[in-house]
Structures are given as structure tokens and as C-alpha cells.
Amino acid sequence: MKKVWNYVFIALLVFLFVEVLIVFPSKLQHDDDKSVRERVEKQEAEKSKNGGKPGEPSSLSDQRLGGVHLVESQQGMRDWELFANSAEGSQASGNWKLHQVKVLFYNKEKVEFTVTGDQGSIDAKSKDLSIIGNVTTTSVNGYTFQSPSVYYSSVKRQIQSPEDVTMKGPKDKTGEGMVLKGRKMLVLVDESKMFIQEQVSARKPMKDGKAFDIVADGAEFSGKNREAKFLGKVRMTYDNMRLEGPEASFLYGSGADMLSSVAVKGGVKVSDADKFATSESVNLDLLANKYVFKGSPKIIQNNDELTGEEIVFLEGGKKVKIEKVRAKMENKKR
The missing domain is CATH 2.60.450.10 (Lipopolysaccharide (LPS) transport protein A like domain)
Structure with missing residues (x-):
């Protein structure tokens, strides 16, 4: 009698084991099928919206991320x-x-x-x-x-x-x-x-x-x-x-x-309004409000021609300072 109950107990364990193998994969497959179905339905809706025909196979170009x-x-x-x-x-x-x-x-x-x-x-x-x-x-x-x-x-x-x-x-x-x-x-x-x-x-x-x-x-x-x-x-x-x-x-x-x-x-x-100048370079010093002309500078203001090694306009051009004068100021008719 004891052996019979052992056989019954073993049979029940086998039954439960097989049931687990059958039920759980069935549940997982069901969830996967649902996910795939939702994706397919979404793709079909997008194709229909874009002029495609439902049921046509999706191409790789339809993939979206x-x-x-x-x-x-x-x-x-x-x-x-x-x-x-x-x-x-x-x-x-x-x-x-x-x-x-x-x-x-x-x-x-x-x-x-x-x-x-x-x-x-x-x-x-x-x-x-x-x-x-x-x-x-x-x-x-x-x-x-x-x-x-x-x-x-x-x-x-x-x-x-x-x-x-x-x-x-x-x-x-x-x-x-x-x-x-x-x-x-x-x-x-x-x-x-x-x-x-x-x-x-x-x-x-x-x-x-x-x-x-x-x-x-x-x-x-x-x-x-x-x-x-x-x-x-x-x-x-x-x-x-x-x-x-x-x-x-x-x-x-x-x-x-x-x-x-x-x-x-x-x-x-x-x-500007009353001066014309040429030089190799001009530096506008915005902090000091002065303009420095270097490289053969020449400035003509009214009828006066100013030359020197360096010419500096101070106070935004209101005053002129000439460094190393090479020629005197002369009056010329234009």
C-alpha cells in the first residue's frame, strides 16, 4: 500500500511539472502575440494614413524609432x-x-x-x-x-x-x-x-x-x-x-x-567731416578714446597737410598729436 501511494505521489509531481511547462509558455506566447498584433495594427493604420494598402508587407524603410x-x-x-x-x-x-x-x-x-x-x-x-x-x-x-x-x-x-x-x-x-x-x-x-x-x-x-x-x-x-x-x-x-x-x-x-x-x-x-588721412595702419583705442595712425601717416585737414612717424587723434579726433614730425605743416590749395 505504501508503494502504491509513492507511485501516486510521483505521478502527481510529474503531472504538475508538465502542467507548468504547458501553461507558462502558453501565457508568454499569448503576450508576445498581443504585442506583435498591436505593432502590426499600428503599422497598418500608418500605411493606410499614408496612402498604402492594408495587408501589404511592410518594408525596412517603414521602420521607425x-x-x-x-x-x-x-x-x-x-x-x-x-x-x-x-x-x-x-x-x-x-x-x-x-x-x-x-x-x-x-x-x-x-x-x-x-x-x-x-x-x-x-x-x-x-x-x-x-x-x-x-x-x-x-x-x-x-x-x-x-x-x-x-x-x-x-x-x-x-x-x-x-x-x-x-x-x-x-x-x-x-x-x-x-x-x-x-x-x-x-x-x-x-x-x-x-x-x-x-x-x-x-x-x-x-x-x-x-x-x-x-x-x-x-x-x-x-x-x-x-x-x-x-x-x-x-x-x-x-x-x-x-x-x-x-x-x-x-x-x-x-x-x-x-x-x-x-x-x-x-x-x-x-x-570724417573735415579730415582725410592715409596710413599703413590705424588703431582705434576705444578705452582711451584715441586713434593712432602708423606707417607713413598723412592727414589733410582744411588746407593743411600733416605728416610724421605717428599721428594720434585725441578725444575722439578733437585734438591731434604728431610724433617725430618729418615735415612742417604747410598751407596748400587743393
């Missing part, structure tokens, strides 16, 4: 880091269309530039990026560039935009940030430099109500400091003064958040 985060590295260091609200594309090709994109571009493991835009795409082979629609490129020190699109070359480590660009510089103690319009932006990520290569026009307001207005062929900005450089046929006005030359630099004191001077060099022409 949410909350995308990608990191690309070169030689063991981060090249770029990308975030997107969603993506759609093909796993077979590796090419994806991204929505609401944010890309961080690194230089020596530090974020150097940030680019945001409505849409983007990645080339699976080259790792090049395209960002289109309301694109903003921001440097680590506060320069922002707005353009319809930008394109990033992974090999060259360059961000480019061939279209119109609007730039806003960071505010400083001397006034609001510089505002610039131009065409063809080029950003060198490794060197942390930004260039506007065509049709530059800019304005730098000052707190005293004055402003610099600049027209130039091109402009260069640094992501390391506030300095700005204008190149090629530079024409600039400040207060009542007009300056022309091939190069003009906006300079900030070391560690200072203040525009200290503007240097124009390469053969400069300067004029």
Missing part, C-alpha cells in the same frame, strides 16, 4: 554625439531620416559646437551628417549662426552651409553682441574657427549710442575668444568716421569681456 541617441568616434575620441526625437529608415542601408535633431561636435573630448535643426540624415558609410530646417549652430563661447541647412564632413571635420547666414555674437560690457548677415558659412571644428565667406554686413552696437557698421568680403570668428576679423575690401563707419582697408580686427583685452580696440591695417583710408 523614437528617442534616438548615437555617438560617432574617431581614433578613440568622440567625433559627434547625436540626439533626435524620432527616426525612420532602413536597417539594410543604415541610412536614417531624423526629426528634431541636436548634434554635439567634439574637439579633444570637449563640446566645441552644437547644431540643432528640424530634420537630419546620416550617411551610413562616411558618417557625414546633413541637418535641414531652422538650423542653429552655436559655438561654445556664445556665437550663434542661423541658416536653412548645414552639412558636416566627418573626414574634414568641417561644418558648412552654402546659403544665407545670420550671426549673433555674445553680449559684452561695451554693448549688445555683433549682428551679421552673409553667405557661405564654414566651421573648422578642430581649430574652433568660424568663417562667413561672402557678402558680409555687420553691426556692433556700443553702450554710448554709437555703433560700428561694417561691410566686407568675408569675416572670421574664434570659438576660443571674442575676437573678430573682417577681410577684403573692408568698409567701416564709426560715429562720423569712415575707414577703408583690406583687414579690420575687433580686439578684446586679455581675459576681459570688453571690446578694447579696432585695428585696421594693410593700407588704410580714413575720413
